[in-house]
Amino acid sequence: MPLTIHDLHPWDLSPADAIRLQSELAAQVVTDQPLPLDAIRLVGGVDVSVKDGTSRAAVVILRYPQLDVIEAATAERPTAFPYIPGLLSFREGAVILDAMRRLSTAPDVFIFDGQGIAHPRRIGIASHIGLFLDVPTVGCAKKRLSGAHTVPPAGKGSWLPLVDRGDTIGVVLRTRTNVKPVYVSVGHRATLDTARELVLRCTTRYRLPEPTRTAHNTAGTPPDASQLPLL
Secondary structure (H helix, E strand, C coil), X not given: CCCCCXXXXXXXXXXXXXXXXXXXXXXXXXXXXXXXXXXXXXXXXEEEEEECCXXXXXXXXXXXXXXXXXXXXXXXXXXXXXXXXXXXXXXXXXXXXXXXXXXXXXXXXXXXXXXXXXXXXXXXXXXXXXXXXXXXXXXXXXXXXXXXXXXXXXXXXXXXXXXXXXXXXXXXXXXXXXXXXXXXXXXXXXXXHHHHHHHHHCCCCCCCCHHHHHHHHHCCCCCCHHHCCCC
16 A cells, blocks of 8 residues: 655745744654554665656665665656755655655555654754654664764664753664664654664664664665674
8 A cells, every 4th residue: 555645845945934834844743652563564765866857755664674775766857945054854755755755565664764853953854744644654864963972882772862942852773783773763653762773773794773774775875884784
């Protein structure tokens, strides 16, 4: 069964209008609904690459817990919105939804290469697109956008909270021993504990969880050294 995508708003907004809209949409994000980890059968991964003025989105569907790919879809659009920290979803959201419309399978949950509520206005790309889909989403970013943290222990699975203005907005999670951590946060219809556990369960030999790592490679983004397998 394909995804149902709700038409929440147009994407051709000014940065000022986009910020105002984010503040409205953030109130609709659900952050207290645990993911049913043992009932999940399909996990989606989402990433976008930008090159020469073109954005290419990739959405992949993996069987869970086996983590083998059963479907992948891509889409391209001209990159119309400028790069502005905190407004990534207005740069990438439309092309992501284009790719999602080409899927024949709807997963139980999506992991995005980007932020969920670990965002200054609590609505990163995983949260924003989660509202369009009304399905569980998780943000797993390679870099911090908002909040502060101390350095987590070096072992795989160790984590510490990411805190902004007194709120815990995510966790800093080691997915490999002695490798820099990732930043996990709730996107929509999840809890932080279950989002963190899902990312860890979806991680194998690489820094990134398999759904976003596969989407990253499908979108054509060159892998960084931390994605290389352990030898």
